[in-house]
Structure formats: structure tokens, C-alpha cells
Amino acid sequence: IDRGNPLGALLESGRSTGEIADIFVQANPRHIMSPEEYRVLGRLPSEVTVYRGTAGKTLGSIGQDMSWTLSREVALEFAERHGQRLAGQWQLWHGIVKREDILAYLGDRDEEEVIVRPGRVRQLVCEALSTIAVPDPSHRVKVKEELLDDIFHSGNNIWKILRSSV
Numbered sequence: 001i002d003r004g005n006p007l008g009a010l011l012e013s014g015r016s017t018g019e020i021a022d023i024f025v026q027a028n029p030r031h032i033m034s035p036e037e038y039r040v041l042g043r044l045p046s047e048v049t050v051y052r053g054t055a056g057k058t059l060g061s062i063g064q065d066m067s068w069t070l071s072r073e074v075a076l077e078f079a080e081r082h083g084q085r086l087a088g089q090w091q092l093w094h095g096i097v098k099r100e101d102i103l104a105y106l107g108d109r110d111e112e113e114v115i116v117r118p119g120r121v122r123q124l125v126c127e128a129l130s131t132i133a134v135p136d137p138s139h140r141v142k143v144k145e146e147l148l149d150d151i152f153h154s155g156n157n158i159w160k161i162l163r164s165s166v
Contacts, residue, residue, distance in 0.1 A: 017118040048098075050095060052068050053075035054090075054093065057093070063119055063121065064118045066115050071111070075092055091126050092127040094124075095122055097114075097116050101116055101117045103117060
């Protein structure tokens with residue numbers, strides 16, 4: 001696995017997220033992480049808040065993403081970067097993950113990146129941001145966990161479902 005960006009290298013290979021998760025599970029953690037990264041991972045609390053900055057994602061697609069960060073600021077930078085392609089549709093996602101579902105901690109690029117088993121981030125919340133500097137709190141959407149099955153298995157528009165449940 002490429003130490004510079006192991007997840008990126010595996011994604012470029014065309015493997016599915018399930019196959020990639022299996023590779024991380026089977027790999028020796030010391031081949032993926034530096035000794036300091038391994039120590040950081042071991043010191044994380046049993047449940048961790050993780051963040052992801054994106055644009056144009058749905059609850060179904062974000063739930064399968066493996067690359068998250070422990071830093072809200074880093075996620076905001078990614079939201080801005082991705083949002084430049086889709087003006088006004090920047091998103092800051094955050095949720096909770098158990099430490100046991102974190103496959104690796106990668107701190108060498110100052111991103112505080114954690115590689116998470118697909119589908120294991122729960123209590124997902126999306127803040128749709130029109131600008132990074134002044135986020136509009138009225139765009140914040142909370143998803144009730146009991147709606148997740150209906151959302152993942154319906155063919156309806158995700159935002160239509162969420163807005164009708166608030």
C-alpha cells in the first residue's frame with residue numbers, strides 16, 4: 001500500500017469499498033501507519049466525531065465513503081475545494097464512529113484522516129453551506145436514525161424525504 005495516500009491508490013485501482021476495507025483489515029497496521037499514527041489511533045476514545053467536506057453528496061453515498069477527518073477545519077477546506085465545482089452546494093457532514101471501525105489514522109498530510117469501514121458512520125448530519133465563512137444554520141439537516149433504512153432503500157429524492165420529516 002502506498003504510504004503517501006493508501007486509500008487514493010486503492011480507489012484508483014478500481015476496487016470496491018468493500019474490497020478496500022478488506023485489504024485494510026488484513027494488512028499489518030504498522031505497514032499502513034507510522035508508529036506515531038498507530039499510537040494516535042490507539043489513544044482515540046471509544047466513539048469519535050468525524051467530518052467530511054463534500055459537494056452534492058446524498059446520505060446514501062456519504063455513508064459508504066471511507067475517508068473522514070477528525071478536524072472540522074480540514075473538512076471545511078475540502079467542502080470549499082469541492083464546492084467550487086458546484087457553487088452554493090458545499091456540504092459539511094459529520095457523524096459518530098466507533099474506534100473499532102476506524103481502519104487507520106493517517107496524519108502525515110496534516111489532514112487528521114481516518115479510514116472508516118463503509119457504512120459505519122452513524123448519526124450523520126449534513127450542513128449545506130452556501131459559503132464557508134458564514135454558514136446558514138437554517139440549511140442544517142438532521143437525519144433520524146429510524147429513517148435511514150427507508151432512505152437507503154427508497155427511490156425517492158433524499159432531500160424530499162428529509163424535508164418532509166423535519
